[in-house]
Amino acid sequence: MADSRSFRDALGRYPTGVAVVTAFLDGKALGMTVNSFASVSLDPPLVLWSIERSSERYGIxxxxxxxxxxxxxxxxxxLAHACALEADLAQCRTGWQGEIVPLIDGAVARFTCRAEAVHPGGDHDILLGRVIDLDTPRDVPALVFYRSGYCEPG
Known part of the structure; x- marks a missing residue:
């Protein structure tokens, strides 16, 4: 097996979407940028994403x-860059709405999820959620992460 840098570089050749996962903690709208979001099941509607257990945002x-x-x-x-550096959505200078979870203005798709399960996966945990609501407020290209940079598909 190659070293972790080579592994990371090889993974970077696979383009991924970019999302900000959000939640309320003590009444504050918080989030983090991820590229690990994926669908799991249509029936029931399930999605997943992963977070490093040692992340300062794990507690959120x-x-x-x-x-x-x-x-x-x-x-x-x-915004993706800002939310990678700062958890507080107010500090990231983005608008949002929502009572159950913060839903970011201008996103192309937004999923409200109820936490279903957490599974260990190496140094990360895989969070599984049941989609209880969704919307697609904008019909524009999504943000893509490829080879350590942001770009537009195509």
């Missing part, structure tokens, strides 16, 4: 009963 999601997945638009690369 480990006991959350609900979380949101906000698939970002190609014009939201600055």
């Amino acid at each position: 999601f480990e006991n959350a009963t609900h979380w949101g997945v906000n698939v970002l638009a190609a014009d939201q690369a600055e």
